[in-house]
Amino acid sequence: MLGRKAKKGSFPIKAVFRASQILELVHGDMCGPISPPTPANNRYVFVLIDDFSRYMWTILLKEKSDAFDRFKRFKGVVENQAGSGIKTFRTDRGGEFTSKEFNLFCEENGITRHLTAPYTPQQNDIVERRNRTLMEMTRSILKAMKVPNFMWGEAVRHSTYVINRVATKALEDITPYEAFNRKKPNIEHLRVLFGCIAHTKINGPYLKKLDEISKSMINLGTEPGSKAYRLYDPVDRKVIVSRDVVFDEEKSWDWSSTDGGGSSE
Numbered sequence: 001m002l003g004r005k006a007k008k009g010s011f012p013i014k015a016v017f018r019a020s021q022i023l024e025l026v027h028g029d030m031c032g033p034i035s036p037p038t039p040a041n042n043r044y045v046f047v048l049i050d051d052f053s054r055y056m057w058t059i060l061l062k063e064k065s066d067a068f069d070r071f072k073r074f075k076g077v078v079e080n081q082a083g084s085g086i087k088t089f090r091t092d093r094g095g096e097f098t099s100k101e102f103n104l105f106c107e108e109n110g111i112t113r114h115l116t117a118p119y120t121p122q123q124n125d126i127v128e129r130r131n132r133t134l135m136e137m138t139r140s141i142l143k144a145m146k147v148p149n150f151m152w153g154e155a156v157r158h159s160t161y162v163i164n165r166v167a168t169k170a171l172e173d174i175t176p177y178e179a180f181n182r183k184k185p186n187i188e189h190l191r192v193l194f195g196c197i198a199h200t201k202i203n204g205p206y207l208k209k210l211d212e213i214s215k216s217m218i219n220l221g222t223e224p225g226s227k228a229y230r231l232y233d234p235v236d237r238k239v240i241v242s243r244d245v246v247f248d249e250e251k252s253w254d255w256s257s258t259d260g261g262g263s264s265e
Contacts (some may be wrong), residue, residue: 018051022082022180025051025114027127028071028091030064031135038153039237045156046070047134049127053179054170056130058160060153064096072105082180090114090124126170134159145195145252147218154232158194158221165190189222189229197251198231201244214246218253 019025032044042060046067049056057078059070079085089106091097093115106113116124137159138152147155164177165185177185198219217231220239228243234253 020052021084022050022052023079023084023086025088025090026086027051027124028089028097029124029127029131030067030094030096031131032061032064034152036150038150040153042153045134047127047131048074049130050176050180051126053176054126054130054168055164055176055180056134056160058134058156060156064094067096068099068102068105071102075109085109086111088112088114090116092116092124093118130163133163137163141194145193146255147195147252148255151232154220154230155194157224161221161224162190192219192221192229192247193249194219194221195252197248197253198229199246199248200229200231200240200242216253219245219247 017025027049029047030044031047034043034045037043038060040060041062044061044064044066046059046061047056048059057074059074061067061070075086087110089111091114096102098115103113105111134156138155141147141159142149142152142155164180165175165187167173167175171179175185196219198217199214200217201214215233217233217240220230220232222228223230223241226241228241229245231240231242231245232238233240234255
């Protein structure tokens, strides 16, 4: 009979394929544009997830077109860290993922492309679900300490850090961090609340005896790759890294006293 409506096929609740080793399959997706932009004018989040470990990376972008260059840099870093190469890269059919240069790069580097069918985000549900979790956590931690929305880039970075270090249903008795890095994460510092007041020691050769030796800033979480904290100075509008910090988790910054814009992500 002509004119009959086509029915959408059903999708399995769980993914049919599951990678058996690190970087065998990497999922990618783009989130954005997000408003307002960050102080560095980033408007997008490029999300990448290793299928085997469920470890996640988030990369802030000004434009979607930046995805190719950032993927090349990501590939070099993550393959060196894991000691193995990316085998398959799965994304939707967004133009940022299907350009000639992107396809040629993957072909030259032995990376198989998996592209989802149009209008079927279910085929890349692992990264789609993680995107929702990421943005929900980002909104929650901004709201909890009344941090303005233009700081969402820092909140995304911190949320990514936390998600990688907590249990997930996709893994049994192990976190994504442990599955990818083959060692347990140190989570002692995660008790400190994102957005709370942080009093940090001022260091410098020109300090006088009566000068203030500490300054109030805003906690942005742990600085990647170091045993130090990432802090935002809303007065001088810059991010600093310090180990000498005392936190007041009961207090948040009075943003009405400053517009707070600056050099953060």
